Amino acid sequence: MTTSRPEFSRPEFSRPFTARPPQPGWAYRSDPYLLPISGGEFGGYASEGDVLVNQTADGVNLNVIWDELAEVLALQNTDRSSLARLVSFPTIANADPIPQVPDSDHFEEASEYGEPTGLRAAPDALIMGYDFKDYDAATRFTWKFLRNASAEQVRSSIDRMLNADNRLVNGTVLRRLFDNTQGANEFQHNVYPLWNGDAMIPPPYAGQEFGVSNHMLASGASVIDSDDLELLISQVRSKGYGLQPNTRLLLLCNPAQGEAIAGFKRGVPSRPREGSETGDVLPRFDFIPSDSAPAYLTEENVVGKVAPGEFGGLPVAGSYGPAWVIESHYIPAGYVACVATGGPNSDLNPVALRQHTNPAYQGLRVIPGRDQRYPLQDSFFARGFGTGIRHRGAAAVLQVTTDLTYEPPAWHWH
Template sequence: MNTLISQLYASGGDSGQGYATEGDVLVNQTADGVDLNAIWAQATSAMSLYNRERSALAALISYPTTNVGDAIPQQAASANFEEASEFGEPVGIRAAPDALVLGYDFKDYDLASRMTWKFLRNATAEQVNAAINQALEADNRLVTGKLLRRLFDPTEGTNEHMHRVFGLWNGTDGMAPPPHAGLDFPSTTSHYLASGNTAIDPGDLLDAINAVRLKGFGASVDTRLIVLCHPNEAEVISTFRAGQEANGVPSKFDFIPSESAPAYLTEENVVGQVAPGEFGGLEVSGSYGPVWIVPSYFVPAGYFAVVATGGPNSARNPIAFRQHPNPAYQGLRIIPGRDQRYPLQDSFFQRSFGCGVRYRSAACVVQVTPGSVYTPPVWAWS
């Protein structure tokens, strides 16, 4: 009996059962003849490219870091020279005393492909790639959505080291923006505003612009003020004309279409530089005074934000995009399934990151509402 059992385990027995060897391939290509290993190689290459070209909207408002938190001065002002004396020592540059300790949260996220070997056998390469593209789109929504939530939500949190994770100034945490250019700001100062109107008007834009610029952000050559808004609000802004009322409020500036706008006729001349058709990989519909209008369906309708940005992944951007200190755990990763010979089978996608506001004065958010109290948006798309 023992001899018979040994023979069955060694040969697989008459039924052909036993250990599968490397030659016992379940499936090695799709139904249209594309090698699965080639698709896996393409997928890993796509992950690398995708991580280098992170979502344009996320990159434009955030700065990548591996720190769990930072002590960052909340003033935009820099050091000043003084008149030199013959024997005196010049004043030294030192860290600003108003530095605020800001924490960044961090979580792990994953998503499984759940492709069985039978599916891979009968699927086309297009169907397999479609599942990978779905994961890329889901990751884009995850990262962009979390960064926008942090920007649009004043709720304070904590990270695993109990560092406070802030939003913008909200007027309820007892903190006041630091003085700038001789101006003092009370602890009730909030960068989350309610418009008091059912439609966006020129006064709403100016209030948000002034809230940022009066604190020194968006006024230097290395930063740019942009308005992130839903296309619905961008369409209303495009009707603003200097000296004319819009939704009951007179406009101070003209909306000027960008370089990418469709051709149009006008009896007026444009004085000054026209906004570019894109900025940081995002469409620019036009300009209004000192700001460029950047419409995006990622921004919920009925809200907009004026943001001082230094460009994609700039250290001047208002939000920190925290990643793991080990480069192997950074970015979106595709991880092979349990059977390493067929990595696409039951593979999954994984992302680890977090965020927090770095400069609380560098943006201002407005809710277009007849009320007087700001309410964070409900994100229906993620």
């Protein structure tokens, strides 16, 4: 004798998740704190009578904090860190053909019946590849925490996430600048460093022919001196960068090196030359404080224009020769970079900052977690981007070390 199996109705909570507003009567029995929502749009919060927690201990509605977060992220994505913007160019391309010498186009003598030659891809253009990676992190709050926390406690976690993203973008861009290794992206395009002494020869510029060129240098001394700065500046300018009216040479350094650079004075040794008969290292230029520097007394007059107190959102400490000195703790101690920049987000900047081709995946994004009715309880922060060198000669970096071989810094920014 057979008996028919009784029919049981499937519980509502076992339905697969779909991106639509929960319907009244859904029973989230697997978690007693995921209460049904009545009223409001998907991704928002239920009304006061329907939710377990709807405000912080000091009376700030959680909806308000979530809306604030959306506004802050919009600002974060349009106002990316000043340091990264000065040395990088945003792009959605995975690779670009980039001429490795500026101002490579030229006119030719006109003929009576001929047609002028059209501009075309420069023969010295290289296919410069950019990598891409996804990064994420999460904030998680229990309903009891949200009930007892103040709004500032909740906002502080969000601030920490924004600071972490800022370190990530800055660190990745600068890591590319100081990395002397070559790689490849997912399309097998070469991701190059600056000129690093490999077999590739820089193209001629202004009648100069180059051999193997290295823009990643070791100082050979335990302290920085004026020769180091002048060598960096010479390496960049000799390749044609930093000479155009719309570009500017920057010396990026850690405050530890910035303090030493601030003492460089023409005719006064910047460092004794140990064991050498050629004499001490004498600077060719004076370090001149910027117009925002603290007041100081001098018996000499400044000839020429003083560097501004700010450039591209960063404070300028002063100038050494044709370069403005910018100090930043993002630059590892013991390293200095000379960068030719065209300004924030200029295509003349040495580093590319690759973003996703889909605008929905660009910038720092915040995604509600598993219970999208209460996004603050479980929020995911995501950013996908990559980097690559665009102009191999537009920057030069130096490690202050007694060794004669350059080693990239050990980064501790993530």
